[in-house]
Amino acid sequence: MKAGIIGASGYTGYELIKILSKHKKVSLEVLNSRIYAGKKVKTLYKEFKNNNLKFKNASLDEINKLDVVFLATPNGKALELVPKLKCKVIDLSADYRFKSSKVYEKVYGFKHNNIKSAYGLPELFKEKIKKSKLVGNPGCYVTASLLVSLPIDKFAKNIIFDCKSGYSGAGSIPSYVNNPKNYNDNIIPYKISNHRHKYEMQQYLKAKVSFTPHVIPTFRGLMSTAHILLKKKISAKKVKDMYKKYYKNSPFVKIVNKIPEIKDVQNTNYCMIGGFEIDENNQLVIVSVIDNLLKGASGQAVQNMNIMFGFEETEGLM
Numbered sequence: 117m118k119a120g121i122i123g124a125s126g127y128t129g130y131e132l133i134k135i136l137s138k139h140k141k142v143s144l145e146v147l148n149s150r151i152y153a154g155k156k157v158k159t160l161y162k163e164f165k166n167n168n169l170k171f172k173n174a175s176l177d178e179i180n181k182l183d184v185v186f187l188a189t190p191n192g193k194a195l196e197l198v199p200k201l202k203c204k205v206i207d208l209s210a211d212y213r214f215k216s217s218k219v220y221e222k223v224y225g226f227k228h229n230n231i232k233s234a235y236g237l238p239e240l241f242k243e244k245i246k247k248s249k250l251v252g253n254p255g256c257y258v259t260a261s262l263l264v265s266l267p268i269d270k271f272a273k274n275i276i277f278d279c280k281s282g283y284s285g286a287g288s289i290p291s292y293v294n295n296p297k298n299y300n301d302n303i304i305p306y307k308i309s310n311h312r313h314k315y316e317m318q319q320y321l322k323a324k325v326s327f328t329p330h331v332i333p334t335f336r337g338l339m340s341t342a343h344i345l346l347k348k349k350i351s352a353k354k355v356k357d358m359y360k361k362y363y364k365n366s367p368f369v370k371i372v373n374k375i376p377e378i379k380d381v382q383n384t385n386y387c388m389i390g391g392f393e394i395d396e397n398n399q400l401v402i403v404s405v406i407d408n409l410l411k412g413a414s415g416q417a418v419q420n421m422n423i424m425f426g427f428e429e430t431e432g433l434m
């Protein structure tokens with residue numbers, strides 16, 4: 117099957133190249149980069165030294181000969197490209213993550229084209245993803261936060277997600293939060309009450325959501341600590357059993373008997389969920405961790421591709 121990546125020179129693009137160049141069912145045909153067009157991938161990434169893959173600035177005709185294209189580009193680019201594409205599309209940006217184009221327009225400020233997509237969280241929408249030509253891959257904070265809260269949502273009054281992410285979450289284009297001068301020996305809270313991912317999370321949760329992200333001085337990995345105010349008394353054991361049941365057919369979600377750490381999942385496509393403590397105020401605390409570049413982006417995108425094409429869900433990701 118022929119695959120391509122637009123935005124192949126960025127952080128998530130690099131992860132996609134690593135996964136797809138080893139994927140048994142995929143031939144990587146287009147690695148689009150405007151800046152590195154004509155250069156071999158090995159000039160940018162030493163680990164590809166025995167590989168002759170090249171970046172190019174591909175035409176629409178070349179992209180349309182593919183079976184699937186991954187859009188690893190900034191918000192707004194997919195809105196422009198998708199109406200012109202004939203192949204299946206997995207968009208890593210926020211452009212096709214919203215049920216309502218009005219909400220997307222309010223949160224992101226781009227006019228939406230109303231093309232319908234499946235929300236690419238396989239643990240929730242596998243059947244929809246299977247039938248879809250266009251998948252909007254979820255945000256990284258959203259993936260960790262939805263996975264840690266979906267099974268308990270109906271018992272929750274409100275949920276506070278206290279999240280930390282490695283600085284690769286901000287992409288490779290220089291910004292305040294991915295500048296080593298700012299994140300070294302530091303923790304940077306930002307958009308403490310109205311980050312855009314909050315509106316994406318709220319689409320799939322009945323409980324009211326509050327969300328604060330922080331950038332920490334590590335390259336990759338993301339933690340969502342959920343503080344869940346419960347509507348009624350329930351034991352921590354019962355909650356944990358509910359989670360095990362909810363995720364029994366989800367190969368990348370692990371319910372663990374410890375408080376998970378970022379190191380447990382770096383460089384993997386797993387989401388690890390643990391903690392499960394309830395305090396005297398009937399507040400449940402659960403921690404989930406993912407690698408923002410894999411389960412939070414490129415790994416999940418390949419998981420979605422596997423589902424869309426009827427491959428083994430875990431192919432290329434173990």
Ligand SMILES: NC(=O)c1ccc[n+]([C@@H]2O[C@H](COP(=O)([O-])OP(=O)(O)OC[C@H]3O[C@@H](n4cnc5c(N)ncnc54)[C@H](OP(=O)(O)O)[C@@H]3O)[C@@H](O)[C@H]2O)c1
Pocket residue numbers: 122123124125126127128129148149150151152187188189190191193208209210254255256284285286287288289408409412413
């Ligand atoms: N980083 C994460 O943890 C993460 C997690 C989840 C989702 N995402 C989303 O995934 C997307 C990519 O993120 P990233 O972190 O990989 O970003 P990045 O490192 O900044 O890379 C983005 C790439 O897009 C290409 N690009 C930029 N503008 C373009 C345009 N107008 N047309 C075509 N290509 C363009 C650039 O390549 P050239 O300049 O070489 O063409 C660049 O390498 C973003 O929408 C981001 O929000 C990222």
